[in-house]
């Protein structure tokens with residue numbers, strides 16, 4: 446099972462569809478030692494840690510926590526908008542040296558105006574996003590994938606995103622827009638249109654990850670299905686930990702763990718996690 450560990454609520458972009466998964470109820474309260482305690486304490490429940498945010502590269506703890514996770518034999522993963530990786534290749538090297546195994550970079554468009562419209566970016570941020578992808582591929586090779594969200598704004602750019610994935614030999618993950626009942630309503634397009642644009646036929650469902658998988662010119666395209674929410678979709682294989690110490694699942698259930706984390710009470714922490722995971 447995977448732990449999506451949110452390190453900060455901050456982000457340097459403001460995507461119109463942001464799910465704000467790192468957003469907690471309280472101000473950030475976990476420090477580096479708290480996260481390390483969690484990493485050391487929960488290995489028996491999780492074999493992967495996926496560092497997220499907000500934007501995880503804005504956290505000063507990231508490099509140290511990757512090291513801690515590797516020392517405890519986790520597979521380590523990071524979800525990022527790639528901007529810091531594009532600004533600073535030395536930083537990419539530090540992530541690699543710390544033991545980061547895999548990076549997912551969000552690429553919402555190959556066109557600057559579309560990117561800016563979807564993310565609220567300006568100036569050189571689009572360039573840094575593109576450069577971040579290149580820097581990551583230079584250092585991590587095929588252990589990089591592109592994440593994108595299918596919207597009315599970027600639907601016609603999807604072919605170019607696929608070509609970019611082909612050029613760099615990386616996989617492509619595609620999400621249907623969520624939050625379609627609020628301000629993103631006018632951007633929503635059903636994922637079936639993505640399949641039509643890409644002319645996708647004969648995919649398979651990966652029961653482990655809930656992804657629907659296709660192959661185009663050797664590139665794997667994974668359409669992210671709503672884990673555990675649909676009738677036929679499998680139970681999700683991940684939970685979140687927020688910076689204010691809540692463990693959460695895709696059904697919106699949550700449990701507050703901060704007291705046990707702050708008091709370094711591993712026994713009580715395990716009791717609560719057992720209860721949350723129904724073990």
Ligand code: SF4
Pocket residue numbers: 456457458459460462463464465498499500525526551564
């Ligand atoms: S990059 Fe991610 S965390 Fe930042 S605003 Fe966009 S979706 Fe939200």
